[in-house]
Amino acid sequence: MHLDRILQSQGFGSRKECRKLVRDGEVKIGGLVVTDPFAEYDTAGFVCEIGDWEWEYAEKVYIALHKPAGYECSHKPKHNESVYHLLPEPLVARDAQSVGRLDVDTTGLLLFSDDGQFIHAISSARRQVTKSYRATTAQPVEAAQIEALLAGVQLHDEPAPVAALEARQVGERQIELVIDHGKYHLVKRMIAAAGNHVDQLHRHAVGALSLEDGSLPELEPEDWCYLRPKHLALLGYTG
Numbered sequence: 001m002h003l004d005r006i007l008q009s010q011g012f013g014s015r016k017e018c019r020k021l022v023r024d025g026e027v028k029i030g031g032l033v034v035t036d037p038f039a040e041y042d043t044a045g046f047v048c049e050i051g052d053w054e055w056e057y058a059e060k061v062y063i064a065l066h067k068p069a070g071y072e073c074s075h076k077p078k079h080n081e082s083v084y085h086l087l088p089e090p091l092v093a094r095d096a097q098s099v100g101r102l103d104v105d106t107t108g109l110l111l112f113s114d115d116g117q118f119i120h121a122i123s124s125a126r127r128q129v130t131k132s133y134r135a136t137t138a139q140p141v142e143a144a145q146i147e148a149l150l151a152g153v154q155l156h157d158e159p160a161p162v163a164a165l166e167a168r169q170v171g172e173r174q175i176e177l178v179i180d181h182g183k184y185h186l187v188k189r190m191i192a193a194a195g196n197h198v199d200q201l202h203r204h205a206v207g208a209l210s211l212e213d214g215s216l217p218e219l220e221p222e223d224w225c226y227l228r229p230k231h232l233a234l235l236g237y238t239g
C-alpha cells in the first residue's frame with residue numbers, strides 16, 4: 001500500500017496531510033527518513049517512526065487504559081477532562097471508542113477499539129463478559145448486604161431484581177463484586193439498594209483481563225497499552 005494511504009488509515013490525517021508529513025521528512029522507516037509518499041509497503045508488520053512515536057500498523061486497534069478519576073467517557077465532557085485526551089491523537093482520529101463507560105469518579109480498566117464488532121461483543125449482556133469491581137463503601141459492610149447482592153436487589157426502573165455473579169467482603173468497608181451487565185451506575189445502585197453507599201469504585205478486570213494479575217502489562221493510572229491477540233483471546237474474542 002502507498003505510504004500516504006497507510007498513514008491515513010492509521011489516523012494521521014487526510015491523504016493530503018499525510019503526503020505533507022512524509023514530504024516534510026517527519027516519517028522514518030527502518031531508521032531512515034522516507035520522503036516519497038507513494039513508496040509502497042506491505043502493511044503486515046509495518047512499523048514507522050513519526051516524531052517520538054514508533055507506530056505499528058494495525059487494521060483495527062484494541063486498547064486498555066487504566067482510567068484515573070476525574071475523566072469523563074465522552075468526546076465532549078461537560079465538567080471534566082475527556083478520557084480521549086489520554087490516548088494518542090491518531091487513535092482518536094481513527095475513531096477508537098470506549099467499550100461501555102465508567103463514571104467520572106470510577107477508576108480502573110477501560111477498553112477502547114475501532115472494531116464495532118468487538119465493542120458489541122464485550123458490552124453485550126448476551127455474551128456475558130464479566131466486569132469485576134472493588135467498591136469502597138461509606139458504612140462498614142454487613143453480611144446481609146453481601147447476601148442481598150448475591151440474591152438480587154430491586155432497582156428503580158428495572159423489571160426484575162439484579163444479582164451479582166459474585167460478591168464478597170474484602171475489607172471493613174470494601175466489597176468485590178462481579179457483574180455481567182453494563183447498565184448506568186449499576187454497581188453504585190446495587191450497593192445502595194443493598195443498604196450501603198459507594199464512596200469509591202475501581203474496576204480491576206474485564207473478563208479474564210485484569211490490571212492486577214499480570215494478564216496485562218503493568219498500567220499506572222493514565223497509562224494505556226495495545227491489546228494483542230492473546231489478550232483478545234482472554235476476552236473470548238476471536239473476531
Ligand code: URA
Pocket residue numbers: 101102103104106184185186187188189201
Ligand atoms: N457501575 C457504576 O455504578 N459505575 C461505574 O462506573 C461502573 C459500574
